Amino acid sequence: MKYRKFGKTDLSVSEIGFGAWAIGGNAMVGTTPIGWGRTDDDTSIAAIRKSIECGINFFDTADFYGLGHSEELLGKELGTNEEVIIATKVGHRDVNGTITFDYTRKYILEACELSLKRLKRSSIDYYQLHTARMNHFETEDCVEAMQLLQKQGKIRYWGLSLNTFYPEPEAEFMMENNFGDGFQLVFNIINQRAKSVMFKAKENGYGLIARMPLQFGLLTGNITEQTAFNSDDHRSFRFNKEILTSSLAALEKLIWPLCQELGISKTSLALSYILSYDAISTVIPGIRTRQQAFDNTSGIISLPKRPLNWLKMHLTHILPV
Numbered sequence: 001m002k003y004r005k006f007g008k009t010d011l012s013v014s015e016i017g018f019g020a021w022a023i024g025g026n027a028m029v030g031t032t033p034i035g036w037g038r039t040d041d042d043t044s045i046a047a048i049r050k051s052i053e054c055g056i057n058f059f060d061t062a063d064f065y066g067l068g069h070s071e072e073l074l075g076k077e078l079g080t081n082e083e084v085i086i087a088t089k090v091g092h093r094d095v096n097g098t099i100t101f102d103y104t105r106k107y108i109l110e111a112c113e114l115s116l117k118r119l120k121r122s123s124i125d126y127y128q129l130h131t132a133r134m135n136h137f138e139t140e141d142c143v144e145a146m147q148l149l150q151k152q153g154k155i156r157y158w159g160l161s162l163n164t165f166y167p168e169p170e171a172e173f174m175m176e177n178n179f180g181d182g183f184q185l186v187f188n189i190i191n192q193r194a195k196s197v198m199f200k201a202k203e204n205g206y207g208l209i210a211r212m213p214l215q216f217g218l219l220t221g222n223i224t225e226q227t228a229f230n231s232d233d234h235r236s237f238r239f240n241k242e243i244l245t246s247s248l249a250a251l252e253k254l255i256w257p258l259c260q261e262l263g264i265s266k267t268s269l270a271l272s273y274i275l276s277y278d279a280i281s282t283v284i285p286g287i288r289t290r291q292q293a294f295d296n297t298s299g300i301i302s303l304p305k306r307p308l309n310w311l312k313m314h315l316t317h318i319l320p321v
Contacts, residue, residue: 001055001297006281007182007207009157011085011125015275016297017058018051019211019284023073024066026232030097035066036286037233041073043289048077050290052084054297060184060209060284062089062130063115071118079120087209088115089130089161091142103129103136108145112154127155128184131163134170143179157181159206162197171197175204182207187280188215189255189273189311202279210274210283214267217286218247221256221266258307268299273311276303 003012022036023044048059059078061070071088078084090111093100115124127149129142136142146158159182160174167185174180183201185194187210201208216235217223225244229236259269267285274283285296303311 002300003057004278004281005207006126006157008205009181009207011157011207013058013085013207013282014056015282015300016054016056016271017060017209017282017284018048018056018293019286020059020061020070020074021065022286022288023047024061024070026230027066027069028232029067029094029099032099033232033234033236034064034099035232035234036288037230039288044073045077046290047287047293048074050293051287051297052081054293056293056297057083058085058087058282058284060087060211062092062128063111063118064089064092064094064130067094068114068118071115075118075120085125086119086121087126087128088119088124089128090115091130091132091136101132101136103132103140103142105141105145105148108142109149112149116154123153124155125157126182127158128161128182129159130161132160132170133163134173137170137173143177146180159183161209161211162186162194164212165193167194167197171201175200175206180206182209182281184209184211186210186212187274188213189219189270190215190251198277198279207281208279210280213274213283213285214270218251219255219266219270224248258311262301262304262307264301265295265299267295268301269303271296271299272301272303273308275300276308276312 002015004015006013023039024035025039026037027035059074061074090108091101091103093102132142149155159180161184162171164186183206187194214220259266271283274280287293
């Protein structure tokens, strides 16, 4: 495992991190699934332990994942391990069966205390506003809350997990005001909308976390047109037949031949591509099992110049997901 500096902070993070959304289990908010289906806690703990063995030292979660269960599992296994870096998020809530966004000072301060308790930590290494938008910055006092928590020593560093589709306004706001220390953004081999933010963030000394590196599993090659997701898996409403058909056809034509040419797995190509950008500090694929921990950490390569340049030039955004 290789490690990279996280922006201007003193954090040194593993190139591959542990995305802990999936281990939260099959939580629902009303009738909306917010997880990845049923999980087994013993399997999740085994995945965390295998990840440590593979050199992962960066674990990313949120208080919304499993409505706190993901944090609880990390706290149970890693709470006293001062060698690992834990990042979590705040701002998404279940209010009477409705997904609600709350970035008020009062809520952030209260939620941080609960996250600390679940994580069994006296301080959170990296605390993130969970996709706050410009209206939250304009009408709520979320920045003041984060700065206060940092002053109190309850968080070491903080940043913003950018929204999926139009991350520029919030990123620009943060950088113009020199707020925070990093961003989490969607970036993968088929979704490169965030490139403009990525390069500017690096210039301004922000650490960058790449989420959705495998596009909800699509880039592992394990999803087919026949794949069916249970109703408690959020992918059940993200992947309809039309999206799967067009996405898989594009991958078969443009991406998978490169795996055969290079002699690497689809997962390895996807993760290696993201890490070819030195602006990225860490990549956080979801890890649910020991095997996934091994697969996500064992195949990182330096991609040859020709296919790498082709990918960077031609794959701005080819899929509808």
